[in-house]
Amino acid sequence: MRPTAVRRTLLPGAGRSRPVRPVAIGPNRMTSTTAQTGYVDALGPSTGFCYENQDVVVTRRSPRELIGAERRIGRTRHFTLGRHAGRLVLVHNLAPSEVDNGICKLLVDELFTPGWVAGADTFERLFTGLVRTSHSDPLSCWELFYRNTLRSLDTPEDAGPEAPEFSHIYRYAEHLISTIAATSVLDVGTCFGFLPLRLRAGSAGPVRTVIACDVLAGTTHLLERIARRLDRHIRTLTCDAAAITLDDESVDVVTVLHLLEHVDSAHGLRIIDEAVRIAKRRIVIAVPLEDGPEPTYGHVRQISLADLRSLACRWPGWSGTVSELHGGWLVLDRVSPVDR
Numbered sequence: 445m446r447p448t449a450v451r452r453t454l455l456p457g458a459g460r461s462r463p464v465r466p467v468a469i470g471p472n473r474m475t476s477t478t479a480q481t482g483y484v485d486a487l488g489p490s491t492g493f494c495y496e497n498q499d500v501v502v503t504r505r506s507p508r509e510l511i512g513a514e515r516r517i518g519r520t521r522h523f524t525l526g527r528h529a530g531r532l533v534l535v536h537n538l539a540p541s542e543v544d545n546g547i548c549k550l551l552v553d554e555l556f557t558p559g560w561v562a563g564a565d566t567f568e569r570l571f572t573g574l575v576r577t578s579h580s581d582p583l584s585c586w587e588l589f590y591r592n593t594l595r596s597l598d599t600p601e602d603a604g605p606e607a608p609e610f611s612h613i614y615r616y617a618e619h620l621i622s623t624i625a626a627t628s629v630l631d632v633g634t635c636f637g638f639l640p641l642r643l644r645a646g647s648a649g650p651v652r653t654v655i656a657c658d659v660l661a662g663t664t665h666l667l668e669r670i671a672r673r674l675d676r677h678i679r680t681l682t683c684d685a686a687a688i689t690l691d692d693e694s695v696d697v698v699t700v701l702h703l704l705e706h707v708d709s710a711h712g713l714r715i716i717d718e719a720v721r722i723a724k725r726r727i728v729i730a731v732p733l734e735d736g737p738e739p740t741y742g743h744v745r746q747i748s749l750a751d752l753r754s755l756a757c758r759w760p761g762w763s764g765t766v767s768e769l770h771g772g773w774l775v776l777d778r779v780s781p782v783d784r
Contacts (some may be wrong), residue, residue: 482569486575486666489583495573498568499531500566502573506537506765520554525561532561534570536577542615543578543585544592545636546608547571551563556740564742582667590670612770613730614639617699618648620728620775626696628653630722632715633703637667637678644676655695657681657688686714689748690722698723705743720759727776733768747772 484497493504510516510526514533517525526533538547551570561570579585597611599726617639627650631640636654643654656678657662665678671678683689685703699718704712719727731752737743746747749766752774756764762776 481723484572486586486662487658488574490576490582492580493577495576497569497572500534500569500573501528501531502534502536502570502577504537505535508535508537508643510535518560520558520560522550523554532566534573536574538574538578540578540588541592543575543589544596545589545610545638546593546596547574552740562740567740568623583673586666587670587673588636588638590641590674593636593638596640597638598603601666609770610638613701614642614647616732616769616773617728618642620726621648621651621699622698624696624725625649625764626725627651628655628695629697629699630655630657630688630695631701632657632692632719633689633700633701633706634667634680635663637663637671637680639699640667640678641671641676642670643673643725644678653679653695655679655681657683659684686711686718686720688722692721693724696723696724697726697728699728701728702732704729704731705734705737705745705747708744716755716759716776720762723776723778725776725778727762729774729776731772733772 476627488497491498495502505511508524510533512528512569514526514528517527519525522536522538524535528536531547548571551567551574553569556567556640561567564732575589576585578581578588595612596608599611621643626648629640629643629648629651631637631643631654635658636639637656637658640654640656642648643651654665654677656667657680658667659682661682664682668677668680681689686699700715704715707715716727717730729752731747732743733748734743734746737746749768749772752766755774756776757767758764759776762781763779765773765775765777767773767775
């Protein structure tokens with residue numbers, strides 16, 4: 445799944461309250477929660493291997509059983525689900541080596557698709573709890589998550605289903621960057637910043653300048669701290685993707701990977717307008733091809749290959765190419781690259 449499924453996890457003000465569905469117990473009977481604090485604090489305090497965020501409690505415990513007054517709702521391959529004092533309780537015994545972006549798929553496959561729980565806010569809190577219960581120190585939890593995810597993204601392409609889907613997406617984006625020998629890249633809507641971190645490790649050749657942009661201050665703050673721990677220098681910007689604080693034609697390539705489905709069409713056009721302003725040579729856009737927008741992932745619209753084709757010739761001075769590879773791609777190239 446797309447890393448930005450948890451795009452709002454990392455910022456005060458991110459997880460706003462939503463109406464609560466009626467609570468019923470059992471598969472296909474959704475349990476949803478409503479945040480009272482207004483945000484999910486990725487680096488907030490926790491007690492041992494127990495993470496609490498208002499109406500959600502996540503704990504790592506072996507054996508994976510409920511205790512005391514915790515009332516069991518259900519059990520899956522990786523999780524035991526319960527309720528206690530009006531709060532959702534998730535018990536797991538994931539090993540530290542298992543804590544990577546793949547836990548998103550575990551949550552969706554085992555809890556959300558069967559209908560045990562519902563709601564993007566609940567997803568964000570459970571995801572954060574799984575990461576935060578991997579280590580006693582908050583930042584070390586996220587460093588572990590980053591290192592494990594970056595390692596999994598390096599899985600060989602011929603590994604079949606063992607290769608994370610986004611490893612194919614990042615590799616193709618890196619190919620599009622390297623084929624024009626780009627030396628500067630701006631990644632828009634970067635979320636966890638996996639692509640910028642890979643670029644700083646040389647995944648697309650000698651890219652000297654890597655800028656990661658996201659609207660959420662918590663996201664860029666966490667990325668900065670993790671990048672320092674990984675010794676990979678990345679410049680971060682906190683701003684709307686449609687109003688980026690960079691000069692015209694200031695980077696070779698702008699990447700917009702799996703962002704447009706999170707915003708309405710008017711906002712999406714403004715984001716591409718801004719990329720056209722900033723990019724000297726190429727813009728790389730990728731979207732998932734879905735039967736319909738997936739609300740658990742925060743998607744608000746469906747984008748098709750036909751939609752991408754309609755954008756290919758929209759900007760004078762740019763030529764567009766549309767293709768399909770683990771989703772849809774629109775690559776815009778400046779007809780007369782700027783010599784700067």
